[in-house]
Amino acid sequence: MTLPPLSRYLPILDWGRRYDRSSFTGDMVAAVIVTIMLIPQSLAYALLAGMPPEAGIYASIAPILLYAIFGTSRALAVGPVAVVSLMTAAAVGNIAESGTAGYVAAALTLAFLSGAMLLALGLFRLGFLANFLSHPVIAGFITASGILIAASQLRHILGIQGEGHTLLEIVGSLLAHLDEINLITVGLGVSATAFLFWVRKGLKPFLRLLGLGPRMADIGAKTGPVLAIIATTLAVWAFDLGERGVAIVGEVPQSLPPLTLPSFSPSLVSQLLVPALLISIIGFVESISVAQTLAAKKRQRIDPDQELIGLGAANMGAAFSGGFPVTGGFSRSVVNYDAGAETPAAGAFTALGLALAALFLTPLIHYLPKATLAATIIVAVLSLVDFSILKRAWRFSRADFAAVSATIGLTLLFGVEVGVTAGVVTSILVHLYKTSRPHMAVVGRVPGTEHFRNVLRHEVETQPHVLSLRVDESLYFPNARYLEDQLSAYAADKPELTDVVLMFPAVNEIDLSALESLEAINTRLHDAGIRLHLSEVKGPVMDRLKRSHFLDELTGEVFLSQHEAACRLAKAGRDGPRTVRRSARASSSVQ
């Protein structure tokens, strides 16, 4: 059988065969801990996405199971995450009012489209497209998103109305409704936020003081949100704060995830295509980096194209079970890993735990104040906000700095979709610009040697009637015409020129566009009375050139080495070698 083994597309076949009791114990412990952590997180991200609270739990069940079957990471935990939830709210909020059936339906369609795109990218092995979102752009985008998310949750802390997808809209809306402020809600929200901040910083040392081991203390600290939820829910219930204007979660259906069917209305699909693509890319990029970081610790292997399939299946699952777009989350995956998860079965057990929660725990969260969920979100996302990327980028390169600051600024001013699109477009344009101008160097001989170096960096000898140009890049269509332009310019500027040598030691490939450019260069130089030579052509490139008529038409020769070219083209007596002296940097660089 020459097909790839089925286990490549179904990694479960690989790890499932070797599953044993010790893996089971590790997975089970991890699942219990992650389940406890995921309940508040799922509810909170559902709120952020504008969905009913139970949708957050549903979005964690089927996706986790499907990822366990198709994904390659042993520890990745899939479900709603902050940035993707914010992007969902931005995309679906343009189409329907939050809280309506149309809103929920559009979120299902968005999850379906995102799942379909991820699957398609995976099946066609197009995961490389995500590479075009550069690291600084992602960092800037996540920082700006964190600010937007935190700002958007302030209204729940203040107990007022509010909306908007850009920083100005959100702040403006908060100010407009400031008179509706509910002081009890503020009290609950601020206490919960303060408590959760303390949990992040202070609970772990406190648990260590109580005698817990470092790992348990770490895990215990992650249960802080559950404590906040229990305490505030009890407070609302005991003092009947719901009647006094505190917004609560309210009735939550007690059921397993429902079977849902996304809408395929053409107008809805066409409106959601671009958001779905952006969500897919951002989700994939976040998820793969978490997966690779965790896999490295155990020398496990992540297959990026199979990850796309895993995430695609997870989103499809969300679409058909009442969820919304999901991806691999950082904090839940780290907790899963630290708690000892050994295989994706931990995810399956987590799904089971969440299903039980959906069946039996939902009545208990009736009195849960939304302010607590908002506090959970704010504390979680503020850890994503990191402006140090600006400083790093500034110090490292101005181009990267421009990309980061544009992404941050545009995301805050115009929302996530404009921000991330601008980031991608900027990155690709900068990339196209750079590759369309490959590095080329006019070279001359280092006196007394057979070496040829850049005339701008070294003291070398050149001959006025010979131009030797080293091309430091493969030649293909984005840069082929640049070579034409450069040689036209040299030919026009140097009337004494009779020979051009293109030195190809770094040319690994030539495509048909570059071949045609070389033919055009050959003809044009011939018309200008100049011969064209090549030197140091690699074997595969030579093979390819032989498949065309270029070598027959070449007006000059193909030299094995640049030294040979220089010797043969030297016109003894006419004008001897001329030494070009520049402020040659005594650089230690390997040229």
Next chain:
Amino acid sequence: MTLPPLSRYLPILDWGRRYDRSSFTGDMVAAVIVTIMLIPQSLAYALLAGMPPEAGIYASIAPILLYAIFGTSRALAVGPVAVVSLMTAAAVGNIAESGTAGYVAAALTLAFLSGAMLLALGLFRLGFLANFLSHPVIAGFITASGILIAASQLRHILGIQGEGHTLLEIVGSLLAHLDEINLITVGLGVSATAFLFWVRKGLKPFLRLLGLGPRMADIGAKTGPVLAIIATTLAVWAFDLGERGVAIVGEVPQSLPPLTLPSFSPSLVSQLLVPALLISIIGFVESISVAQTLAAKKRQRIDPDQELIGLGAANMGAAFSGGFPVTGGFSRSVVNYDAGAETPAAGAFTALGLALAALFLTPLIHYLPKATLAATIIVAVLSLVDFSILKRAWRFSRADFAAVSATIGLTLLFGVEVGVTAGVVTSILVHLYKTSRPHMAVVGRVPGTEHFRNVLRHEVETQPHVLSLRVDESLYFPNARYLEDQLSAYAADKPELTDVVLMFPAVNEIDLSALESLEAINTRLHDAGIRLHLSEVKGPVMDRLKRSHFLDELTGEVFLSQHEAACRLAKAGRDGPRTVRRSARASSSVQ
């Protein structure tokens, strides 16, 4: 003054200063010949673009003058050309009915938008974007366009109605109207076509037989279309064929180009944005290649960004003087050059000639049959049709072949806009795919030397606990993650690995994304118990790395040479060097 000299943006200041009597003579002779050739060509391309005939002449006057001021080519003749006229018809035909005022207004807007885009691309020096249209894609597009154009003109030869922008639509429409065929029109059209084909092949030898010099014979042969026009116009006039169903040009206003104002209605502009961009790119690519070919013959210099400004100004001129989109044409430019044009003043004189024609000759073409114009177009465009590109591409590379055949097929099936868009998108995707997977080679030592070569191509020694990977490309965001993926895979597959050496002799640049990838690789390898080393890092790259904390965090060392790395990492006694033998190609390539 540190600004660039004004003559960079106004090349006329450069050549105008040195203008003399000999240049004047050459330019004048060329202008007379080009004017005679342009009259039928302009009328014909106006017909192809769906515009009134006089628009073709108008589109040649102001654009030629403006190009003469702003363009850098000495010989380029700007005006309506076949492919751009076809694209105009396709774009404007979607918006209004040919022959209506709305159609003419939309064509003006299209010319304006195209001019504005070309100007913007030139001012921001974005001409490199045109490079992403690869040569094979252009060749395929022009061949397919030639077929579409020829097919679309058949209806004028047959004297029937017809429409459509794809091959199936055109042929279907012809068949549907076949019963309306007008035999007199067919007689005129077929004779004119046959005569023009003979002119292309036979007139030149015939003129030589009559004793003309080769250059004059060549130029004489270009006047064939004028002869065909005179003969058929006289026939229609003498036998009153217009009354017998032969479609004639009819009333043409006798005037200089009018001052026109394009419409800026937002809905029109938004519909024409994409077509205008495609027309701009195709027009620029065609024009620059003609300009460079002609400039090379006299060692003149073409500045691609300034060419964009010249063509932008020309299209602006067309928009405000009753024209439609224009660009530098191949045949007219070659005739201009061959006839002895020395400066852009030849263009100015041509414009004068055409203005006189617009004023005084238009009554003479009242009886000109449209079939003759169609014959002119068919004969001209069939010379563009060249399927040999398919064979060339097939032999040269499968990727190029796929791009060409897709472009040809999609253009014929779905029209010019889909075709050229698909060509651009395919080219860019293939490019992104290739750059996202840079060439990397695991290397080993050539026994007895200090040289390191690809283990797949050479007989070399490696050590099982050391992986030496040579990266043959600068590291930046499109390929940074690929390096992460590859190293994760190696680390997962080789349990005995303790040291990884990344060999950077070909890494010219590292951006922030790649730096972060290197940091992630360093951390992940560390987690897996593997040290990361670098070797042969170039000076500028080293400088850049020093601006970050990467070198402090690097778990291994930075070696000046790969040889030094191998010596230091060799674990004498544990396991000696192992010789990897492969079917090493005894290649003569310079590696």
